[in-house]
C-alpha cells in the first residue's frame with residue numbers, strides 16, 4: 001500500500017476526535033409534557049413552526065425551566081419559523097444552546113441584538129437565516145463572527161444590501177458559506193480573506209454587477225480546493241469581472257457558473273482579462289458550466305483559450321457526469 005495512503009488514513013482516523021470536541025457536549029433530552037407547545041421537540045431537535053403563533057421568549061423560558069441543575073440544555077438543532085417576531089433581543093436564548101440554528105420566514109424581524117445568541121458563541125456550528133426581508137443587517141457579520149466554531153453559514157434573502165470589507169473574521173472551521181440575496185449589490189474588499197478553511201462559497205441570486213479585484217482574495221495560500229458558485233446573478237457577467245478579480249484566490253478553485261433563466265447568453269464567452277490570469281494562477285483552477293450554459297467555442301472572444309485552458313473547461317452531462325468541453 002502506498003505510504004501516502006497510509007498517512008492520509010491515519011490522519012482521517014484521528015480527525016473526528018479532534019473535530020468533534022464540541023459535540024462531546026451531551027445533548028438535552030426533549031422536555032416532557034407541553035412545556036414548549038406549540039413548538040415540538042424530537043431527538044434533541046426543536047422546531048417552532050409559523051403555522052401556530054408562539055412567543056419565542058416565553059417558550060425559551062419554559063424550556064429552560066424544565067431542566068434540573070445538572071441537566072444538559074444543549075440541543076442538536078433549533079429551527080424556527082417566526083412570522084410575527086420583530087426582534088431577537090439580548091440574551092434571548094438564556095442558557096439554551098444549539099449546534100445548529102435555523103431561523104426562517106421571519107417576515108417582520110427588524111433587528112437581531114448583537115448578544116441575542118449569548119452563551120452559544122463556542123457552540124453553534126451551523127447558522128442559517130432565511131427570508132427576513134426587513135431585517136437590519138448592519139450587525140449581521142458581528143453576530144456571525146462570534147460563532148468561533150461555526151463551519152457552515154447561510155444567509156438567504158435577509159435584506160443584505162452589502163457585504164462589507166473584511167466581513168468575516170478568522171473563523172478557522174468555516175468551510176461553507178452560502179449567500180443568496182436579491183438585494184445584495186456591493187461586496188467590499190477582502191470579505192473572505194481570513195477564512196483559510198473555506199471550501200464552498202456560493203454567491204447566487206444577487207444583484208451584484210461587478211466583482212472587482214480584491215473581493216475574491218485570501219490572506220494565506222492553501223492546497224484545499226475552493227468551490228465557488230455564481231449563479232442566478234442577473235447583473236453579473238464578463239463585463240463586471242475586473243482584471244485579476246479571479247487570480248488572487250491562492251488555492252485551487254473550481255468556479256461553478258450558470259446563466260440566468262432570462263439570459264442564456266450570459267456566459268457564452270470567458271473574458272480574457274479575468275479568466276486568463278485565473279487559469280494561469282493555479283493548475284487546479286477550472287470552470288464548470290452548470291446546466292446548458294457552456295461557452296461557445298466558436299465565439300471570437302474565446303480565441304485566447306489555449307489547449308491547457310480548454311482542458312479545464314467542464315460541464316455536467318445528462319447523466320450528471322463531469323466532462324471536459326470539447327473545443
Ligand SMILES: *[C@@H]1O[C@H](CO)[C@@H](O)[C@H](O)[C@H]1NC(C)=O
Nearest residue numbers: 017018019020021022024149
Ligand atoms: C478539546 O477539549 C479539551 C478539553 O475539553 C481541550 O483541552 C482541547 O484543547 C480541545 N481540543 C481542541 C482541538 O479544541
Ligand SMILES: *[C@@H]1O[C@H](CO)[C@@H](O)[C@H](O)[C@H]1NC(C)=O
Nearest residue numbers: 066067068069070071072073
Ligand atoms: C450537580 O453536579 C455537582 C458536581 O458534579 C454536584 O456536586 C451536585 O450535587 C449536582 N447537583 C444536582 C442537583 O444533582
Ligand SMILES: *[C@@H]1O[C@H](CO)[C@@H](O)[C@H](O)[C@H]1NC(C)=O
Nearest residue numbers: 220221222223224250251252
Ligand atoms: C501545497 O502543496 C505543495 C506540493 O505538495 C507544497 O509544496 C506546498 O507547501 C503546499 N502549500 C500549502 C500552503 O500547504
Ligand SMILES: *[C@@H]1O[C@H](CO)[C@@H](O)[C@H](O)[C@H]1NC(C)=O
Nearest residue numbers: 209235236237239263265266
Ligand atoms: C452584462 O451586464 C451588464 C450590466 O450588468 C448589462 O448591461 C449587459 O447587457 C450584460 N451583457 C450580457 C452579454 O449579458
Ligand SMILES: *[C@@H]1O[C@H](CO)[C@@H](O)[C@H](O)[C@H]1NC(C)=O
Nearest residue numbers: 258259260261262290291292
Ligand atoms: C442553470 O440555469 C438554468 C436557467 O436558470 C436552470 O434552468 C438550470 O436548472 C440551472 N442548472 C443548474 C445545474 O443549476
